[in-house]
Amino acid sequence: MKLKSTGSFLRPNVRAALVYGPDGGQVHEVLDSLTVVVVPDRKDPFRVSELTAAHVLADPAKLAEEAAALSLTGGQRVVRIRDAGDSLAGILGNFLAAPGGETLVLVAAGDLGKASKLRRLFEEAVNAVALPCYLDDAGTLESILHDTLQRFGLKAEPAAVTWLIDRLGGDRLQSRRELEKLALYVHGAAVVTLADAMACVGDSADLTLEHLALAVADGPPAKADRLYARLLLEGTGPVVIVRALIRHFQRLHLASSLMARGHSAEQAMAALKPPPFFKVKERFRKQVLAWPQERLAAALDLLTQTEIDCKSTGMPDQAVCGRTVLQLARRHNGARAGG
Incomplete structure (x- = not known):
């Protein structure tokens, strides 16, 4: 099934989620937010297992083994698979047809077209969800900007907001890093000015x-x-x-x-x-x-x-x-x- 947000995704029957899209930073961010719903510490080595698509393709039984494994410390486990593509559709299809254990499988992929076998698998399966991550538009970027600066007790003047929105985007994770760098740059101030934004972000790279x-x-x-x-x-x-x-x-x-x-x-x-x-x-x-x-x-x-x-x-x-x-x-x- 398809979802437009993460809020309603963890129903009892859901065993796997596909997070995909052209914005790798946003895919990573959403994958982390889904992980901590099940495992508060996403770096817990006993409850979170990290795999790549190459690992699963090299050893197709690996997914079933990880999904059936129990945590030594108790609690539900999460298996995260990175760099997925249509080559994994068969293996993941077999898992969804007869999932073992209680582990939640999270799959991260790049941009997948409507004809993608992997995307269609997760959209059509009753025990899986597909969560697209679209490129941030100006409204979303502005929300990210205000939320990130607010964590540092900062506001931005309108001209600075316009300047920053024109230069952010393409990768949500990179956008947050740029804003965090800006917050450190203006440490001690209450408002980010246009001059601050130009000095910190406008000259931050030769390639813009x-x-x-x-x-x-x-x-x-x-x-x-x-x-x-x-x-x-x-x-x-x-x-x-x-x-x-x-x-x-x-x-x-x-x-x-x-x-x-x-x-x-x-x-x-x-x-x-x-x-x-x-x-x-x-x-x-x-x-x-x-x-x-x-x-x-x-x-x-x-x-x-x-x-x-x-x-x-x-x-x-x-x-x-x-x-x-x-x-x-x-x-x-x-x-x-x-x-």
């Missing part, structure tokens, strides 16, 4: 979504393609990348609209919330001047359609997003010529 967005609007296709490939290797999802590009081109479009109404480039950039970071301010100004409004509008249409295609067409989302990255980078020369 903003760097890709700037490279795409700058125009060298080769550089944009390299940054895109590196972001994928870092685990950033194509939909997260598309949304970052949409935010960047929306800001360019807004600045361009303000200039069309008589504002100077400086005034238009200052009106953005937050304004461009000082290290990229000149690049942003040049992009506003190079891209006419009609080309910016067309770019936003293309990006919106790309996000829809990534989610609904069944085509490889990395290829769909990569094609759009190159299309926009190549359009820069036309934008400059048209300006």
